[in-house]
Each structure stands twice: as structure tokens, then as C-alpha cells.
Amino acid sequence: MTTEPLIEPLITPRAVPAPRALLELLKPITWFAPMWAFGCGVVSSGVAVQGRWPLVVAGILLAGPFVCATSQAVNDWFDRHVDAINEPQRPIPSGRIPGRWGLYVAMAWTGLSLALASVLGPWVLGAAVFGLALAWLYSAPPVRLKRDGWWGNAACGLCYEGLPWFTGAAVMAGALPEGRIVLLAALYSLGAHGIMTLNDFKSMEGDRRTGIRSLPVRLGAESAARLACRVMAAPQAVVVLLLAAWGAPWHAALVAALLAGQGLLMRRFLADPHGRAAWYNGTGTLLYVLGMLTAALALRGGLA
Incomplete structure (x- = not known):
């Protein structure tokens, strides 16, 4: 008489993670924002890409599949x-990435990111070191910036928009980007604070239960939504004024039109912040990043 179980276990524990689980851990869908911002930096530099494509491609890889993937x-x-609590199907809580493999991947990707940045010049390496440090400070105790929605979202906005923009311009110039480039990158980083608040709506329950004081948890859904909209809109309004003052009225008008479009979408979002946060993130944010490219094109055109 056999003593073996009649039914095999549905899930066999793995010693190492499957490649698909690793890819899911690195979240390719999140790479778009820093890669786009890097492209805006390249455009805003005004330097022709001919003969510099290897640097551009390496920089795009650094912004997305390396630094951003590390942060994920x-x-x-x-x-x-x-x-x-929030997403039990994710690779680590589901067991598809077993043991401490998640930590090992994070450490390995940090090293790979620094290695790639080191060949792109000192300004790029400096930006990468700063961004990777923020990524660890954002998530890791004892600092864990994400426990506070103000500081955590500021760190994310800087890493997703400002630093990649700076890096793209630095790669092309081979030096510190000029002041107007840095200023626009900083303004769009500030606006991205609001985008990060939109991302927090989906995890409100888990954040409450684990002591993470995201802005939707601290302020409530409606107040946090209004704040996110204002934080996204105000820097873009400043960009409009700057472009007009710098002698780029058509670019200023286009950024203003994109901002007006966001305003219409914001009205619908504010009617149901919790239910429509993801919707606005996919619609209003698109207009936001198109405004980034418009501002970069204005700088590329050679302002007065």
C-alpha cells in the first residue's frame, strides 16, 4: 500500500526565481517616465545626436532598465x-521570487547601474549615485522616505523626471547643463510630486495598516486629489511664463493648451478621486509629458 500523496502540490517551491518573475519585479512599465525625461534632456541640450547614438542609447538604458528597475x-x-495586503500576486509575496532573491537582485542592479553610469562621464555618474541613493532611502529602513507622503513623493518626482532630464542633457553636453535646462527639469520634478500622489490611491488600505502616511491616507482621498492637481498644474504654469519670457511664445501657448486639457480631465477625476486616479494617471499624465517635450523643444530651438 503506497503512502505517496494522491495529488501533487499545485505550487512547487523554487530555489531560484523564474526569468518572468524577475522581469515583473523590475516593472518595465515604470521605465517609460525616466526614459522619456532622459529624451527631453537630450532634446533640450541642443546637441545633434548624429555620431552620439551609442551614448544616447546607453543613457536611455541607464534611465530605464537600470536605475528605474533598481528602484523597483x-x-x-x-x-x-x-x-x-495590496498586491499579493506580486513576485515576492507570491513566492515566485523566493528567499532573499529580491534583495540580491536590488543589490546587483545597483552595481550594474553604477558601472554603466561610470562610462558616461562624471556628471552622469554623480546623478546616478544621487538617484540610486534616493531609491534606497525611499524604501529601506531606517529612513524609508515613503513613510511620509511629502518626502517620499518629492524623492520619486526628482528621480523620475528631474534627474533623467539632467542626465540626458549632461550626456550630450559632456558637462553641467546650462541653467535653464536645470530649472525646467526642477519644475517638472516638482509637478511629478502630484503624479506620485495619484499612484498612492491604489494602496490606501495597505498603507493605513502598515503605518505609511501617504497623502491620500493623511489628507483623505478628496483633499489629496485636489492637492495633486494643484501641484501638477502650478509648475506647468510657471513653465508657460518662462517660455514666453524667453522668447518662445508658440511653445508657451502649446504648453498652456496642454495644461488646459489637463484641467478638463482633472474636473472628472476630482468627482471620484479614488475610482479615477488610475484613469487620470493614464490620460492627464500623457498631456503632462507632452508638455515636457514641448518645453525641451523650445530650449533646443535656441532661446533668446
Whole structure:
């Protein structure tokens, strides 16, 4: 008489993660924002890309599949308990990435990112070091910036928009980008604070239960939504004024039109902040990043 079980276990524990689970851990869908911002930096530099494509491609890879992917792995490792509530299907809480593999991947991707940045010049390496440090400070104790919605969102906005923009311009110029480039990158980083607040609506329950004081948790959904809209809109309004003052009225008008379009979408979002946060993130944010490119094109055109 056999003593073997009649039914095999549905899930066999893995010793190493499957490639698909690793890719999911690195969240390719999040790479678009920093890669786009890097492209805006390249455009705003005014330097022709002919003969510099290897640098451009390396920089795009650094912004997305390396630095941004590192931040995702770091965040998933230190958020595994929160994800077990909000997104139990994620690779770490689901067990598809076993043991401490999530931490090992985060450390390895940090090293690879620094290695790639080191060949792109000192300004790029400096920006990468700063961005990677913020990624770890954002998620890892004891600092864990994400516990506070003000500081955490500021760090994310800077890493997703400002630093990649700066890096793209630095790669092309081989030096510190000029002041107007840095100023526009900083303004769009500030606006991205609001975009990060939109991302927090989906995890309100887990954040409450684990002590993360995201802005939707601290202020409530309606107040946080209004704040996010204002924080996104105000820097763009400043960009409009700057472009007009710098002698780029058509670019200023286009950014203003894109901002007006966001205003219409914001009205619908504010009617149901919790239910429409993801919707606005996919519609209003598109107009936001198109405004970024418009501003970069204005700088490329050679302002007065």
C-alpha cells in the first residue's frame, strides 16, 4: 500500500526565481517616465545626436532598465509586507521570487547601474549615485522616505523626471547643463510630486495598516486629489511664463493648451478621486509629458 500523496502540490517551491518573475519585479512599465525625461534632456541640450547614438542609447538604458528597475526591485523587497495586503500576486509575496532573491537582485542592479553610469562621464555618474541613493532611502529602513507622503513623493518626482532630464542633457553636453535646462527639469520634478500622489490611491488600505502616511491616507482621498492637481498644474504654469519670457511664445501657448486639457480631465477625476486616479494617471499624465517635450523643444530651438 503506497503512502505517496494522491495529488501533487499545485505550487512547487523554487530555489531560484523564474526569468518572468524577475522581469515583473523590475516593472518595465515604470521605465517609460525616466526614459522619456532622459529624451527631453537630450532634446533640450541642443546637441545633434548624429555620431552620439551609442551614448544616447546607453543613457536611455541607464534611465530605464537600470536605475528605474533598481528602484523597483528595492521598493518591492522592502514593501513585501505591504504588497502582501495590496498586491499579493506580486513576485515576492507570491513566492515566485523566493528567499532573499529580491534583495540580491536590488543589490546587483545597483552595481550594474553604477558601472554603466561610470562610462558616461562624471556628471552622469554623480546623478546616478544621487538617484540610486534616493531609491534606497525611499524604501529601506531606517529612513524609508515613503513613510511620509511629502518626502517620499518629492524623492520619486526628482528621480523620475528631474534627474533623467539632467542626465540626458549632461550626456550630450559632456558637462553641467546650462541653467535653464536645470530649472525646467526642477519644475517638472516638482509637478511629478502630484503624479506620485495619484499612484498612492491604489494602496490606501495597505498603507493605513502598515503605518505609511501617504497623502491620500493623511489628507483623505478628496483633499489629496485636489492637492495633486494643484501641484501638477502650478509648475506647468510657471513653465508657460518662462517660455514666453524667453522668447518662445508658440511653445508657451502649446504648453498652456496642454495644461488646459489637463484641467478638463482633472474636473472628472476630482468627482471620484479614488475610482479615477488610475484613469487620470493614464490620460492627464500623457498631456503632462507632452508638455515636457514641448518645453525641451523650445530650449533646443535656441532661446533668446
